[in-house]
Amino acid sequence: MTVQDKTSPGTHPHVVIIGGGFGGLQAALALGKKEPALQLTVIDRTNHHLFQPLLYQVATAALSPADISTPIRHVLRKQKNTVVIMSEVTGINMDEKRVYLRHGNISYDYLIVATGAHENYFGHTESWKPLAPGLKSIEDAQEIRRKLLLAFEKAEIETNPERIQQLLTFVVIGGGPTGVELAGAIAELAFKTLIPEFRHIDPSRIHILLIEALPNILNAFPAELSSKAKHELQRLGVDIRVNSPLEEMTTDGVIARGEWIPSDTVIWTAGVLASSAGKWLNAETDRAGRVKVLPDLSLPEHPEIFVLGDTATLMQDGKPLPGIAPVAMQQGRYVASVIGQRLTNSQPIAPFRYHDKGYMATVGRAFAIVNVGKIRFAGFLAWILWLAVHIVYLIGYENRVIVMLQWGWSYLRFQRRARIITRSAWLSIPHQKKASQSKHNGA
Amino acid sequence: MTVQDKTSPGTHPHVVIIGGGFGGLQAALALGKKEPALQLTVIDRTNHHLFQPLLYQVATAALSPADISTPIRHVLRKQKNTVVIMSEVTGINMDEKRVYLRHGNISYDYLIVATGAHENYFGHTESWKPLAPGLKSIEDAQEIRRKLLLAFEKAEIETNPERIQQLLTFVVIGGGPTGVELAGAIAELAFKTLIPEFRHIDPSRIHILLIEALPNILNAFPAELSSKAKHELQRLGVDIRVNSPLEEMTTDGVIARGEWIPSDTVIWTAGVLASSAGKWLNAETDRAGRVKVLPDLSLPEHPEIFVLGDTATLMQDGKPLPGIAPVAMQQGRYVASVIGQRLTNSQPIAPFRYHDKGYMATVGRAFAIVNVGKIRFAGFLAWILWLAVHIVYLIGYENRVIVMLQWGWSYLRFQRRARIITRSAWLSIPHQKKASQSKHNGA
Missing domain, CATH: 3.50.50.60 (FAD/NAD(P)-binding domain)
Incomplete structure (x- = not known):
């Protein structure tokens, strides 16, 4: 059967x-x-449609996975002629x-x-993928979130200065829109949300790098816009390294353009x-x-x-x-x-033609670049447009209003509400031992 | 050091x-x-304080983990004399x-x-815990959610009637407040939310059992209240089996009071x-x-x-x-x-004395039982009180209003927005193979 x-x-x-x-x-x-x-x-x-353009918000703890995912069968539930199979x-x-x-x-x-x-790990999938997650699925975003948050927890109790530096170095490989959005969000998470809540982390030790092999970031955009995005990213505290093809990656860090960069947290958005x-x-x-x-x-x-x-x-x-x-x-x-x-058997349809409605990318919480045909602008108004477009396109996401409210809250307070570390390998212990040591479940 | x-x-x-x-x-x-x-x-x-009384809402996909968790260091951030260590x-x-x-x-x-x-698996931790998760942590709730949602996905494409029955049988062990709340929420998830979205699942095949070793459920409550809760649970479609101590558990089901109950989804709340x-x-x-x-x-x-x-x-x-x-x-x-x-060295303090503010438990989306001293009531008003108390006690959860909105939405629409299946063992494939088969990431 x-x-x-x-x-x-x-x-x-x-x-x-x-x-x-x-x-x-x-x-x-x-x-x-x-x-x-x-x-x-x-x-x-999977059982869900994923609004991937906002996945970086899940990776940086601003949104929960459910905020940007909807069961496919829920979206199609009213179509009597449709069966969904996972x-x-x-x-x-x-x-x-x-x-x-x-x-x-x-x-x-x-x-x-x-x-x-x-x-695309360009031939290094087997060795690099386990070290540097990409940002394509809910699992990827959760893995990045866990790595980012754990790095701070570890740094808080670490005593070796070199190890602290390694823990507080975050490397994003790839200067496309995903890498730029992620690096900006990591900078805000680190400097605005986390630093005020840690007692022993020196903000000057935090190092967020965006590494790009080509001479520029955001190459799909006109030079003037990518330049503005670059300055905004730098203002947020991101160290942008262009012309820096990645040469090697280990569990302890990466080598880019000959330089050894010790880091526990490397994220891959390079292709x-x-x-x-x-x-x-x-x-x-x-x-x-x-x-x-x-x-x-x-x-x-x-x-x-x-x-x-x-x-x-x-x-x-x-x-x-x-x-x-x-x-x-x-x-x-x-x-x-x-x-x-x-x-x-009706009239044949003309060949497919893409109607370009424009590009946009966001840098941090209130800055975006927008390129619609010949219209180009950057800054806060561009970010408002970015926000509006993304909310409208959260199709089938009936919690659209709630997601918007959460953003508003997050924007006003620099808070990131989804800061949960689950399945921490750092503290993972064998099953049996875990059972006998379960704790802090005061209820 | x-x-x-x-x-x-x-x-x-x-x-x-x-x-x-x-x-x-x-x-x-x-x-x-x-x-x-x-x-x-x-x-x-962990890095978070967990509002455990609402964990069953995460397990049944009504709330996201972040809705009921707050980083401990966030709650204590303003205390200059306090250090938080994970x-x-x-x-x-x-x-x-x-x-x-x-x-x-x-x-x-x-x-x-x-x-x-x-x-407490009463001496069977090693053999039963891996088969029947409890409901104590975010990981537990996610594991239960995954099991519940996957059972329906599997049943939708299964052709063997016996296997379908096994997939659609959900067993909750333990008739305390957690077991009752969970069984009620599972019934609503199954009959109200999921059934309308599946094409091949016969609602009459869904079997939700609440298994209790003692002669009654909710033994901490007066008999009149536990009896009302029992009737409400039965109205929702839960099959309550009292005087049924669990005798055996395998990957295929359980034996309670001599009866073999085939089931893929067993949840442990028995002690x-x-x-x-x-x-x-x-x-x-x-x-x-x-x-x-x-x-x-x-x-x-x-x-x-x-x-x-x-x-x-x-x-x-x-x-x-x-x-x-x-x-x-x-x-x-x-x-x-x-x-x-x-x-x-001020005046000694009197011994600790607990001031009992009452007990409550909820059954489904609009029914609760409340016992405050000699005052006892059940039904919708009790549920409103339950809701109010739980919202007020979401201390430190600055997203209290948002959680309330989500509940309101869920209540009105019978929707459960957090229906994401992640890390599905059912479809898990070796790392390398996964890398080359990653898909449906249209962006």
Whole structure:
């Protein structure tokens, strides 16, 4: 018996979406409106859609994971034609039109692959990934939060000055928007929130580094904006090192441009690699593993398979489309239209075209840079715009107002309410011993 | 070099508190007001104080961990005479007046031991604890949440009817307030929140059991109230089995009163055992490991050591004081007074006496039972009182208003916003493989 038998799509064409990120979810919402002309199954390895642009706020204890995550089945609960499955895809048989899952398999008439991307450690995945988490999942954010908060707790009781320096050195690898946002938030967490609450940490020992291999940070932005962001970051206390390719990483620190930097906390935001979808589909990919798709986002020779978002690459005006949420969302809605057109045999739809609504990045709690076409601005007003856009786009997040309130509170008080250290390896003890030593549970 | 040297308390008497639960924190807040007459150090194994009475709300995805946790050093940040240390106590040398930590050691003039209690598996800790988590820490609550939510995800794609039954059977062991509150919340999570969002789960297959060895649940309450709570629980869909001592537990289920109950999700709330403090102090304890203290809460022959909360036992009016938050909080404040009196050689203070402000327990989202002296009532008004008391007592939780808003939202919509499954063992894959299969991170 297969998952298919249980989640039988009936006689209507069956669309399967792999991935509940920005692209997959937009496709699912758009296809939900085409009921009862089709049946839809959405497969994701987690149970939640994640609003990844705010993940750095979870990593720096300003927001809780639940503030930026919603169960996928909750978002799609009203779509009678939709089934959501939490499982992991292990392969695709394109001849049989069948997706193989960790728990069963399922057949499709149309397949949408929107499985995103993960960190690119440029050939050092095995040795560097365990040392320097990226910022792609809730687990990543929790791991970074734990490392940041534990470093301060350890430094508070450490007596060796060299070790203190190592504990209070925080290294962010990669000067893209994620690295910049994270470094700014770490600076605020350290200097504004934590320092007043520790008795033995000398603020001058805190060293936050942003390391970038290229000559500049925020290379997707015009030079004037990235320069403003750079100054704001420096004002917050971040030490920016450009032209500094990472050479080595150990449990004790990193080497960048020949310099040894002792650090317990290294975070990786230096690049992305597409998911394994290219291998499943036996497709032609670019260097970052992105599947080369046709102008209607379908796979060459497979008009029934679409690939989108960070998993795909498509040229527009001579440049590849960037791997950002708006591209994936527009592609998701576009693919839903194309499938709708195929089902009804209506007029063919024009090739996909990304409508650029602009870029933005935030630095610290009240500064952002915004680039919308020819309009460019930086500062507090840009940050207000950034805030408004992010709140509006917390789609399906019915706690939008609450998240906004928490931000407001955090902004006014420099507080970060989610400062919980869980599963601390530092204090981890064998199970049995733990059982007999459990304490401070006064109730 | 020791922690002592770094956190040198100077020439003033040094009070050390072990444990940042209800008792320890109240003692710390009261002693903070005695600055500069003394120096204070608070040691806890975690970085946060936990509002344990609401932990079941985290376990059932209604609240996030951060909603009911506050960093201990944040609560005590304004006390200039106070140092907070995150570490674990490994032993106490009462002759040298020294506490040994996992990272160093520290000397004291006065010691307050408030290390709480943990689950009592009645001799089966090694075999049962890994199968049936208790509800004492954030990690416990997250583990229960993960188990509950995963059971539904697995049942949605399972085809074997017996296995479906096993997945949808939830067993809570122990009919005290924690077990009752948890069982009620699980029933609401299952029937009100989850069922509408799953396509293939038959609500009649969901079986929530509350198993109690004694002839009744909620034995600390008058029979009329526990009977009302029982009826409300049954109305919510909980199958209550009294006179059913647990006989066996395996990965596949439990045996209670001779009956085999297949279940993937078993939760333990059947009893508590005091922390190891009795062993550290080489003290006389009762059967539950609680240290027998003198009427001023000091250890016999050690007037400089105090033990309180769930770690201690004291008779009042012929009965031992219950292991609840109000007792620990009153004891914490009392011990601070006694230490203040000793330091100033002022008039001796009368023996500790617990002022009973009443008991309450909640069943589901709008029903509670309240027993204040001779006043007893149950229902919606009791729940409003329960809500008010719990909000007022979220001391130091500056997000009190936000937590209240979330509750309001949850109450109105039957939504549970914290439904995130993280670190799913079900889908866990080796590190390397995970790296190459990371997906649905569309950004």
